[in-house]
Amino acid sequence: MMEPGYRSVSRRDSRSLVGYKHACHAMLFAQDHGKLFGRIPMRYALLMQMRFDGKIGFPGGFVDIRDHSLEDGLNRELAEELGCDQKLLCVTESDYRSSHATDAMPQKVVAHFYIKQLSLADLHRIEVAAVHAKDHGREVMGTIRVPLYTLRDGFGGLPAFLTNTFIGNAKEQLIYALRTLKLLSEEAIQTAISAGQEG
Numbered sequence: 001m002m003e004p005g006y007r008s009v010s011r012r013d014s015r016s017l018v019g020y021k022h023a024c025h026a027m028l029f030a031q032d033h034g035k036l037f038g039r040i041p042m043r044y045a046l047l048m049q050m051r052f053d054g055k056i057g058f059p060g061g062f063v064d065i066r067d068h069s070l071e072d073g074l075n076r077e078l079a080e081e082l083g084c085d086q087k088l089l090c091v092t093e094s095d096y097r098s099s100h101a102t103d104a105m106p107q108k109v110v111a112h113f114y115i116k117q118l119s120l121a122d123l124h125r126i127e128v129a130a131v132h133a134k135d136h137g138r139e140v141m142g143t144i145r146v147p148l149y150t151l152r153d154g155f156g157g158l159p160a161f162l163t164n165t166f167i168g169n170a171k172e173q174l175i176y177a178l179r180t181l182k183l184l185s186e187e188a189i190q191t192a193i194s195a196g197q198e199g
């Protein structure tokens with residue numbers, strides 16, 4: 001599933017697209033063996049953020065590919081938004097997952113997506129550092145964890161989360177990650193998507 005207007009491009013081909021700006025965003029996650037209310041498995045802690053515009057997205061931003069590699073640019077953006085040093089978090093080419101181009105206004109953009117798994121302790125250190133980051137309370141209103149369970153009412157949890165407004169193709173990137181990394185079963189993903197549409 002991909003938002004209309006976004007087409008998959010290879011990392012290599014995206015460099016020769018004329019008139020496109022490049023943006024890189026990263027999904028950071030960790031295994032979480034904790035249980036909500038002592039009974040609902042948390043499964044994973046997966047970070048997104050509430051942006052200045054009230055939309056939800058992943059940390060990252062625009063990268064000038066004339067001056068930097070995609071990963072250097074992304075690490076710079078992550079440092080600004082998450083306030084952590086590269087000893088704690090350094091995204092590399094091996095974390096790269098996908099690129100999607102859009103001609104939707106106001107500008108032509110290629111959105112590159114990265115996924116990195118960390119220990120829960122390091123993920124928590126990143127959350128704590130984010131409160132002290134340069135962008136906190138300005139461009140980033142807060143780092144959030146995505147609820148990956150569905151509550152007994154069939155709507156609370158991931159279905160409700162998916163009804164938020166997401167920036168660009170961030171929602172599709174999230175679902176793609178849940179699916180390809182098998183963080184949730186296909187059935188659980190489908191149920192959450194349809195329950196969210198009905199809720």
Ligand SMILES: O=c1[nH]cnc2c1ncn2[C@@H]1O[C@H](COP(=O)(O)OP(=O)(O)O)[C@@H](O)[C@H]1O
Binds near residue numbers: 056
């Ligand atoms: O999580 C995301 N996934 C995919 N695209 C995103 C995400 N967040 C922002 N974008 C898109 O990436 C571009 C850069 O936005 P962003 O606000 O992150 O950059 P900036 O902080 O450098 O201004 C915009 O076109 C925006 O729509």
